[in-house]
Amino acid sequence: MKNTNINLGIDLGGTKIEIAALDFSTNNIIYRHRIPSPQNVYKDTLQAISDLVFETEQKLGLECQVGIGIPGSISSLSNKVRNANSIWLNDKPLLNDLSKILRKSIKIENDANCFTISEATDGAGANYNSVFGVILGTGVGSGIVINQQIVKGSNGLAGEWGHNPLPWKTKSEKGSKDCWCGKTDCIEKYISGPSIEKEYLKIFGEKKPLKIIVDKCLKGDENCSLLMDQFISRVARCFASVINFLDPDVIVIGGGLSNIERIYTDVPKIWSKWIFSGKAETKILKAIHGDSSGVRGAAWLNKN
Ligand SMILES: [Zn+2]
Structure with a gap:
């Protein structure tokens, strides 16, 4: 049985694949399931995704539309995956292969674009016309949604901000x-989770997981505070450059680093140094849907 109110969203990550069924009539997820991502073998990824779709449709007793969020994107020229850090997906015709296996047309979008459309539709950015969504996690991804539409760009690259250079670098940051x-010197190398861990190791000679570093900072550890000051300065410079070229109504942040409260309180206090007008009222908000934004956004891809 076909049901146009319930769509499936899949978040294809480097370590896990998650599927969720989103009911558009209530905006609620009515089913979700998560499995580890097969590593390094493309056909195993195809198999895992198709099994998840078939199992979910069987459980729901419904045939649903499918949207998938992936690291990287589908090239409009070759129709193949590019720029995925799960490198076994690159240069593979994922869209065509999955459409054939699932026997239906599906939609595939960059995972940061999925995050942003989710937050712009019924999340932290729902009341704003232009939303710049940023995932600060193991990498740095971002997407642009204007009037509830993903801005793809003529090369499918809109929002690939994490691989621009860190703006207004200090002497020690150059090259x-x-x-x-x-x-x-990509932005991703300065404001992602691994970058903070590496910086901690470099400064304090100790290897600590990000969560511990952030907890220590929250408890007022002086060493961590210095590290955090550096991080906040970098985030402020990065966001100032976004405001200077896009000037979105709101910047919505997701990913593991979105729990760092100083991003919301301290970044706007210092970003005026780099903002062309010297002042900005742009909001910075934490994502509402947390980990679910990926699957929710993938499901929204088929909302007409
Ligand atoms: Zn890069």
Whole structure:
């Protein structure tokens, strides 16, 4: 049986694949399931995704539309995946292969775009016309949604801000960090979770997981505070550059680092140094749907 109110969203991550069924009539997730991502073998990824869809449809007794959020994106020229940090997906015709296996047309979108459309539709950005969504986690991804529509750009690259260079670098920041994308000093190398862990190791000679570092900062540890000051300065510079070229109504933040409260309180206190007008009223808000934004946004891809 077909049901146009219930759509499936899949979040294809580097470590897990999650599926959820979103009921558009209530905006509630009525079913979700998560499995570990197969590693390094493309056909295992195809198999895992198709099994999840078939099992979910069987459980619901429904045939549903399917949207998938992926790291990277589908090239409009080759129709193949590119820029995925799950590198076994790159140069593979994921959209065509899955459409064939599932015997229906599906939609695939960059995971940060899924996050942003989710938050712009019924999340923290729901009351704003222009939303810049940022995932600060193991990487840095971002998306732009204007009037409830994902801005893709003519090359499908809109929002790939994490691989621009860190703006207004200090002397010590220049030319020091090589990125997996082949460039140097990408934003992702400065304001992602691994970047904070590496910085901590470099300054204090100790390896600590991000959660511990953030907890220590919250408890007022002086060493951590210095590290956090540096992080807040970098985030402020990065967001100031977004305001200077896009000037969104709101910046919505998700991912593991979105729990750092100083982003919301301290970044707006210092970003005016780099903002062209010297002042900005732009809101910075924490994502409402947390971990669910990926699957929710993927399901929203088929909302007409
Ligand atoms: Zn890069």
